[in-house]
Amino acid sequence: MGRWRRTRYAYAPKGSGEVLPVVGDGFPRGPAHLDSASQPDYHVPVPSVLESLSSVPLFANLTPRQLRKVARNASEDSYAAGSSIVTEGGRTETLFVVLEGTAKIVRNGRTIARRNPGDYFGEISMIDGRRRAASVVADTPMRCLVLYHDGLRKLVMDDPGMAWSLLLTLAGRVRES
Incomplete structure (x- = not known):
């Protein structure tokens, strides 16, 4: 090994x-x-991953080269309807990009938002490593692209332009919420 x-x-x-x-x-x-x-x-077939990533607002401003780097550091997971993807209060450092299906975001037992193909979730816990603020439950069968903290951290450390692009997008999302 x-x-x-x-x-x-x-x-x-x-x-x-x-x-x-x-x-x-x-x-x-x-x-x-x-x-x-x-x-x-x-x-995970890289062309479909690249297409999926380029349509996600978080990655829309990345260059094709940067998108390929992100794709190489991602994996794909599937979830059955009703599956818990992340649990409120849990500790995980992963970002999920919805490729297929829908999910609901649940806080204190109440649905507060939904995620559809092209949406993402988990970005804050992936960055700061703190406990999840909400649970995410698959409404329908889902496919998600999963990015892990260590892989994405290495990418942004090696490419400050990528880091800046991601920060601008995240700042816009926080401002809108």
Whole structure:
């Protein structure tokens, strides 16, 4: 394992920024399912990821090169209707981009917002590492692109232009809320 790092759903060469084929059916069950030979292999096709990312307001101002870097650091997860994606008060450092399906944002048992394809959630906890302010529950079967704190942090540290673009978009979103 020396030159490989284990991510949540894939193995990738350390420092490469690549994501190799993911093992499993897309429903998160934790790292234990990585070793199962009975699971089919699949991967996130980069062209569809690039199309999805470029249509998301958070990434709309990135260059094609920057989008490719983000895509290489993302994985795809699927959720059944009714599944809890994140839990209020929980600690996770991930950003989710909705590719298909819809979700509701729930705080103190009340639905406060909805997320549709092209929307994203989890950006604040991904940045500051604090507990989730709300739960997110899949209304319908969903596919999400998932970006992890460490991968995105490395990207913005290596590319200040990307960091600035993301900050401007996030500032606009905070201002509108």
